[in-house]
Amino acid sequence: EDGSQLWLRFPNVKNGISADKIISKGNNPTIEIAKNELTNFWQGQTVELRTDKALKNQKDGYTIKSSSDKITISSSKEIGLLYGVYHILRLQQTKSNINNLNITEKPSYDVRILNHWDNLDGTIERGYAGYSLWKWEDLPNKISPRYKEYARANASIGINSVVLNNVNASPNILRKDYLDKVKVLADIFRPYGIKVYLSVNFASPKVLSGLENSDPLNKNVQKWWKDKASEIYQTIPDFGGFLVKANSEGQPGPQDYGRTHADGANMMADALKPYGGNIMWRAFVYSPSKEDRAKQAYLEFVPLDGKFRDNVIVQIKNGPIDFQPREAFNPLFGALKKTPEMVEFQITQEYLGFSNHLAFLAPLFKEVLDSDTYSDGKGSTIAKLTDGTLRKNKFTAISAVANIGEDKNWTGHHFAQANWYAFGRLAWNHSLSSEQIADEWIKMTFTDNQDFVKPVKDIMLTSRESVVDYMMPLGLHHIFASGHHYGPEPWGDYKGGRPDWSPVYYHQANEKGIGFDRTKSGSNAVSQYFPPLDELYGNIKTTPENLILWFHHVPWDYKMKDGKMLWEELAYKYDSGVKNVREYQKTWDKMQTYVDSERFAHVQSRLKIQTKDAVWWKDACLLYFQQFSKQPIPYDIERPVHELEDLKKIKLNMGHHN
């Protein structure tokens, strides 16, 4: 049991219904896959697969209805039928009731996309599950069996688009030889309903073809992109479009020529428009300036509202800093009234312990999607702003940075598979609860024995909050060691380097207190939120305590709602994070009888690392902050086992710039 089967561990291949128990008129590669899944795995009654054009307002959706002698799956599209087949297989696998089905499903988002940060040399930026799945050297001739397995896994949870390469994009991806390789992947993914997108480098015209510049208002540059688009679509007729990181962290962009993000995006949008392609333009922009990093994306993009073509969508990270264990939501959501917006989540655990820590991310995704921005009055949640409910966009989308690599179990940690799964399920239906998703995933991936499901579900559902507690409770953020973002480095102060990559910039600890003042007396980032949130976050009394240090510089002796002083509260939070992980270890050990030995041991060993790391975080942060608070660590919690000076010497060789 190496975990390679993911959640698709249907018993006994070739044990499904016989082919004559499948009624289907259509014949195309997607239907073939659907039929194969049924003959391999479906053990119930006759299934009818019916394309029904009348259902076209359901997009990729489908209906499932059972009668006495058969189950009928209907959809306007073949892919909807395949999704319907995975649906009944999931019901079978989770031992749910499969009688009297009357199900109607319709996806929350049109485009449900994974962003791979894979480089052409096979490495993965922020990847913790080995090298890239894409074997660029072998393509287009040699084809790994995993391409199809990957596509199947995505289709089983409704993911319908993928960006193959890193947002820090090599121009080479647009070279003819690479496009021929991309074509092979696109051809394999197509029957699974998956479209391919590429991250592109803004300077491609200059770098690849020696143009004088890559200025979006230069006619030659515009022509270059038009020609490139035509070449791409000749190779891949259903190509999805481009994802663009421009003028961010040193990447080239339109501002290099005094142009705006809209100028840059529109040039590409015009090139792809004739073929129906989209541009996902990232709002992850900031530079080392006096302005609070958390304010910068809003400041740059709000003035451009309404200036983008209708095939451009602005891709916004869930928080205004960078995929932290907990952030306030990004105030840009809802602030663009005339420009479509989409969320970017990060499944790969860059800031949540890599693939060593168990952190189930559905609660994080839900917290963001359910956040009320108040942009269009009460109830303007990020989910409703981005799914077309409040804004009638031409298309809607949701994305996440993938955690997938060539490791046998795909994601490094067996439980990290659940985050891939959770993203897909929420992209399909954002009203599912974290609990439902965890429940399904556990039953599919391990067992439906309640003695296992219940305790393991408890671990999963509390795990993200535990990580927050032992790393960055109460709204602390970005106090990671520079570069790799794995361990703690609250003392990090890169004098001479970029202050906005220094932990001390984010926690602002001093003798008086700790936290980033984003109120009027500070950076006034609170003003970017719609009323009443600006007031609510601007006032320490009404700020949710889990974000208090995000918005305020709080005195060490500030009295928290439970009566404790801030310093004590902080200490108890770190301690509770550690304690929870210790409990996870105990719980997991009790699960041994329900799990195969291979996966059991693997998870067990990672929980050990997680516990050690949690203690490391707690000791480092408490010992460091104690120098300012000058208060004892509350006597009823475990004493530090490290010396601060020793912790400061730990240098992990994990590479990377910021």
Ligand code: BDP
């Ligand atoms: C940060 C990562 C960096 C990415 C960047 C991005 O540290 O590797 O390139 O985000 O999203 O989280 O562009």
